[in-house]
Amino acid sequence: MTAIAVSTTINGDDVEYLCQPDETLLDVLRNRLGLMGTKEGCGTGDCGACSTIMDGRVVCSCLVLGAEAQGRSIETIEGMAQGAELHPLQRKFIEHAALQCGICTPGFLIAAKALLEEKPDPTEEEIRFWLAGNLCRCTGYDKIVRAVQDAAREMRGEAA
Amino acid sequence: MRYERPETITDATALLENAPDRAFVLAGGTDLLVRMQNDDFEAELVVDIKSIAGMTEISETQDAFVVGAGVPCAALSENAALVAAWPGVVEAANLIGSTQIQGRCTMAGNLCNASPAADSVPALVAAGAQVRIAGPSGLRTAAVEDVPQSPGKTSLKKGEFIEAIELAKPGPRSGDAYLRFIPRTEMDIAVVGVGVRLVLDDAGVVTSARIALGAVGPKVLLVKEAADAVIGTGLDDAALDALATACSDAATPIDDKRGTVEFRKEVAGVLARRAARIAYTRAGGSQ
Ligand SMILES: Cc1cc2nc3c(=O)[nH]c(=O)nc-3n(C[C@H](O)[C@H](O)[C@H](O)COP(=O)(O)OP(=O)(O)OC[C@H]3O[C@@H](n4cnc5c(N)ncnc54)[C@H](O)[C@@H]3O)c2cc1C
Ligand code: FES
Ligand code: FES
Numbered sequence: 398m399t400a401i402a403v404s405t406t407i408n409g410d411d412v413e414y415l416c417q418p419d420e421t422l423l424d425v426l427r428n429r430l431g432l433m434g435t436k437e438g439c440g441t442g443d444c445g446a447c448s449t450i451m452d453g454r455v456v457c458s459c460l461v462l463g464a465e466a467q468g469r470s471i472e473t474i475e476g477m478a479q480g481a482e483l484h485p486l487q488r489k490f491i492e493h494a495a496l497q498c499g500i501c502t503p504g505f506l507i508a509a510k511a512l513l514e515e516k517p518d519p520t521e522e523e524i525r526f527w528l529a530g531n532l533c534r535c536t537g538y539d540k541i542v543r544a545v546q547d548a549a550r551e552m553r554g555e556a557a
Numbered sequence: 558m559r560y561e562r563p564e565t566i567t568d569a570t571a572l573l574e575n576a577p578d579r580a581f582v583l584a585g586g587t588d589l590l591v592r593m594q595n596d597d598f599e600a601e602l603v604v605d606i607k608s609i610a611g612m613t614e615i616s617e618t619q620d621a622f623v624v625g626a627g628v629p630c631a632a633l634s635e636n637a638a639l640v641a642a643w644p645g646v647v648e649a650a651n652l653i654g655s656t657q658i659q660g661r662c663t664m665a666g667n668l669c670n671a672s673p674a675a676d677s678v679p680a681l682v683a684a685g686a687q688v689r690i691a692g693p694s695g696l697r698t699a700a701v702e703d704v705p706q707s708p709g710k711t712s713l714k715k716g717e718f719i720e721a722i723e724l725a726k727p728g729p730r731s732g733d734a735y736l737r738f739i740p741r742t743e744m745d746i747a748v749v750g751v752g753v754r755l756v757l758d759d760a761g762v763v764t765s766a767r768i769a770l771g772a773v774g775p776k777v778l779l780v781k782e783a784a785d786a787v788i789g790t791g792l793d794d795a796a797l798d799a800l801a802t803a804c805s806d807a808a809t810p811i812d813d814k815r816g817t818v819e820f821r822k823e824v825a826g827v828l829a830r831r832a833a834r835i836a837y838t839r840a841g842g843s844q
Pocket of ligand 3: 502
């Protein structure tokens with residue numbers, strides 16, 4: 398197989414890489430670009446651990462070919478904190494103990510970020526439906542939902 | 558495997574026509590990439606159609622909505638005119654998978670994957686949707702129900718692919734709905750799916766109906782007996798009973814741990830009744 402040259406934007410930076418035609422974006426991020434924050438749970442679209450944002454939409458990077466990223470804009474968990482300053486969602490996940498092993502966490506954070514950008518004041522039901530494609534086998538979903546609600550409040554500028 | 562990203566329809570059909578047998582169109586990849594993870598699945602050529610002009614757009618002509626074959630289902634609910642015209646179709650397409658899957662999956666891919674349980678398909682069939690098929694000898698159109706043939710098989714010929722799905726702009730007093738039964742509340746495959754489309758006259762009498770069942774046969778079923786049962790009625794209880802019986806009778810489901818034959822047949826009738834009520838109300842009828 399001949400490698401494909403791809404130029405794309407990842408977390409605002411221009412990035413170029415070579416990948417195999419059948420290589421997933423998840424494998425490119427982790428194995429070629431050293432962006433190990435995006436996790437692999439299932440590899441088949443069921444768990445959401447590999448969630449990334451592509452041109453503004455949350456997608457499973459295990460179901461995207463690396464070659465498809467050509468000319469697109471990709472956001473991963475590595476772009477979420479601004480330098481040393483955590484994103485409110487990241488801070489609230491820590492405060493609410495919304496993680497244990499952490500494998501699902503980058504996926505939840507990326508998906509929740511996209512939700513709050515689209516809908517700053519979601520209901521609990523909307524949060525649960527939006528995150529239905531993110532599975533957590535350790536924490537249970539309540540703490541995660543509370544963390545998202547609390548971050549949403551803070552981001553809307555309301556007191557906790 | 559070879560990956561190609563043609564920029565014109567002609568280039569895409571040429572690639573597919575001259576391709577080896579194991580050639581696949583890539584739309585959202587939510588079925589294809591899952592299959593590619595499988596060791597005994599091999600693709601020799603993958604043709605990504607999303608860089609072809611217009612493929613990821615929803616456009617409107619005088620009398621139809623044209624949904625490009627690369628439009629992710631999440632984009633359907635963002636189009637207010639489409640939601641107002643075909644709420645049932647949009648709801649059905651939005652039931653596919655999770656937020657992440659919605660960001661990529663397409664209705665054309667749902668149709669061409671040819672799973673009997675594909676959620677958008679009964680709704681599209683009920684809506685009388687047409688597909689625009691591009692091929693080496695030009696463009697042809699076909700009814701959605703003529704595309705799937707049996708699980709995993711479509712009627713598309715070598716070199717052909719779906720370019721867009723066309724939904725006619727409905728006239729007044731028309732409504733559609735889709736309901737499915739799944740054992741969970743989210744992220745599951747339909748045990749039964751029912752799409753209904755009704756048109757009423759000013760008195761609330763049904764003048765035209767299309768009722769389609771998914772997941773209860775090797776391909777989507779357009780049930781004429783069910784339509785006949787409600788045409789000419791005001792969707793009274795007797796008409797709904799006849800509709801439910803016609804749907805239960807038409808269903809030829811499989812028996813598995815997710816539902817017995819008897820259960821699936823019964824549910825086909827129950828859902829048809831409920832979906833018909835929703836479509837009737839959306840068409841402006843009052844019961
Ligand atoms: C976690 C998960 C949950 C899911 N849940 C559901 C669900 O609830 N309901 C449901 O119905 N489905 C579900 N699916 C299946 C899948 O998401 C849908 O069938 C989806 O609509 C497929 O669209 P796609 O664009 O991703 O197709 P792709 O994977 O790109 O293509 C699917 C097939 O169709 C062919 N194809 C695609 N586009 C065209 C075209 N324009 N012309 C000709 N051939 C074409 C491809 O070659 C391939 O064989 C789920 C999948 C996953 C991974
Ligand atoms: S690794 Fe992609 S969804 Fe599980
Ligand atoms: S914290 Fe372990 S899977 Fe969620």
